[in-house]
């Protein structure tokens with residue numbers, strides 16, 4: 204594949220970043236300085252648009268980092284009643300708590316391993332953002348399934364893995380091979396599941412969007 208045109212195309216799209224309020228801009232800039240992986244600028248714009256279009260009442264986020272995407276979603280979602288977000292890395296938990304404390308958004312941070320926390324969550328969600336351990340995406344999907352309301356939207360980030368998803372697995376190091384296999388498995392699951400309607404977008408590092416069409420179909 205020739206990446207030159209693709210990179211120019213991405214650069215052009217990236218030249219229209221979402222306008223962030225000052226507080227979020229500071230969190231974004233600090234995260235970038237500290238090498239904390241947060242959603243990319245073009246992903247931010249899409250997430251903000253999805254929030255305004257869908258106006259979810261209950262959001263589940265897997266992978267908080269320092270709380271940037273949670274606060275972004277809360278900022279643009281005028282119907283939000285609760286956003287549950289999960290993180291297991293102590294230094295980021297501390298920073299996320301601090302960032303959330305300066306906001307009035309109804310965010311509950313659950314600390315610990317995502318798969319364990321997902322076994323304990325209650326109620327249903329109308330928007331799920333998957334952005335934690337890439338090798339665990341298929342497990343997350345199974346665990347969130349009973350908590351999806353009809354019409355729920357699932358967004359999974361980093362499905363392109365900077366282009367590595369296109370490579371034959373033999374060309375990758377052992378760790379990347381596992382991620383490669385598990386993300387491909389996730390994509391197969393969401394594309395083949397009759398109860399989900401999914402599409403893939405080359406936004407940011409690649410997004411899989413899936414709409415849960417309800418229990419009657421599964």
Ligand SMILES: C[S@@+](CC[C@H](N)C(=O)[O-])C[C@H]1O[C@@H](n2cnc3c(N)ncnc32)[C@H](O)[C@@H]1O
Nearest residue numbers: 241242266268271272290291292316317335336
């Ligand atoms: C890409 S970052 C999340 C970025 C965040 N969504 C944002 O855009 O602001 C992924 C986060 O998932 C966390 N994570 C990775 N594996 C996890 C696990 N097994 N349980 C909980 N959190 C995990 C990492 O510590 C990291 O902070």
